[in-house]
Amino acid sequence: MALAARKPARRLNELTACEIAAAVRAGETTCEAVARACLERIEAREPQVLAWHYLNPDRVMAQARALDKAGARGPLAGVPFGAKDIIDTCDMPTELGSPIYAGRRPQSDAACIALSRQAGAVVMGKTVTTEFANRFPGKTRNPFDPARTPGGSSSGSAAAVGDCMVPLALGTQTTGSTIRPAAFCGAFGYRPTWGDMRLAGVMEAAGSLDTLGLIARSLEDIALWRDVLLGIAPQPMPDELAGPRIGFCRTHLWPQVEPASQKLLADAAQKLARAGAQVADVELPAEFERIEDAQRWISSFEFTRNRAWEIANHWDRISETLRNGRLKDGLACSFDRYVEARSFAARCRRTLTEILQDYDILLTASAAGEAPAGLDHTGNASFCAIWTTTHVPCLTLPLFKGPHGLPVGAQLIGKRNADRTLFAAARWVWRVLA
DSSP states (O other): OOOOOOOOOOOGGGSOHHHHHHHHHTTSSOHHHHHHHHHHHHHHHHHHHOOEEEEOHHHHHHHHHHHHHHTOOSTTTTOEEEEETTBOOTTSOOOTTSGGGTTOOOSSOOHHHHHHHHTTOEEEEEEOOOGGGSSSOOSOOBTTBTTBOOOSSSHHHHHHHHTTSOSEEEEEESSSTTHHHHHHTTOEEEEOSTTSSOOTTBOOSOTTTOEEEEEESSHHHHHHHHHHHHTSOOOOOOOOOOSOEEEEOOOTTGGGSOHHHHHHHHHHHHHHHHTTOEEEEOOOOGGGGGHHHHHHHHHHHHHHHHTHHHHHHOGGGSOHHHHTTHHHHHHHOOHHHHHHHHHHHHHHHHHHHHHHTTOSEEEEESSSSSOOBOSSOOOOOHHHHHHHHTTOOEEEEEEEEOTTSOEEEEEEEOOTTOHHHHHHHHHHHHHHHO
16 A cells, blocks of 8 residues: 655744744744744745845844743744834834834834733844835735735735744734735735724824734634733634624625636635535625725825824935825825714724624635736735724635735635634634635
8 A cells, every 4th residue: 555645844934823832832842943943944035035124143043042041931932923114122123114214223112022022922023014104115025926016014024924934923004004915925914903902112104094913824823912912811712603604795896806816705605605604795885985085085194194204304215106195195185084084984884883793704805816016016905995994803814826826815804893703703714715
């Protein structure tokens, strides 16, 4: 009888965060060994991917050895992670993706960094962000095709996780800055219910919309890291929500979804129904077609006021893309228009809450399809605008491959303040489709 081919053992840098922490706590590996494996992967791949804005291998190894010496026991014991370069770190630069802030050294960690360190995690370095977490691209390439965008604005974070440089990375989301790059780079991406996670030490883009974003290689990692960042004792991963009520929500943007991705999502909805889910089409009210405009005015008005000093003192050091886009909109937006947009967004939140009463999750597109070719843009963020503006939790799952063999994500939408129910439903969807 022929023996079945044995799968090669995964390298330490390929393990999930939960696997790494369990192995470190059990004495099966060390923080130093894990950090070294990640650094070796970065050394091999960084010239092609360009995910990192700041990386100091000696500092990384010093952190790891200190954890080993102290006896790492936290929920993220020895787990390396990257942090988007708009998130303050006391021992590394935070330069906001702008030459204006070259050499900037914060004196304290952002709350999310401090909580992660307290849980035993190792800060590998700062990942590339677009300029002020907006649209002007950084240097990062898509790890699956260097001629394509990794998405933005959490571009380096998504690329680093997708390329197995680190198991976890922090991003942020104001429109689609976590979900879209995670989908393009073949990773799990999570935007929590708005307001759940503290943003102290994180550059504010538009506070009415901003959240942290978590990028990982498993749902279990995201659930664990969420608890760490909430500052609560880690809870067991919720059981699968078998046979969930799923609304297949194409939205008015469906014609912009690439045909191959339309078929992938439609086929997925049918497969989920055959597996026992209660699947129904959900059509949002026509007024939701205006939500992109509302998001635009809210984010532009707030972003421009947040960048008042840079506008006054360093206008010529701001990219033309940002000057003629977000800042132009924000400078032209009246306070009355801003207030109306916020009121409209609040109405949409109430309407979506009513719609979601009949469903556990919605299934929709994470992006138009595969990462588009070219490095002078980060892709269409419209597919996240509805959900970001309505403050609901979102997940993108790396479920599909597109016509060029590149990752395509499926986005799941949960109810506000029901993130763990979203995780439970996502576990079932992942098992059925993956």
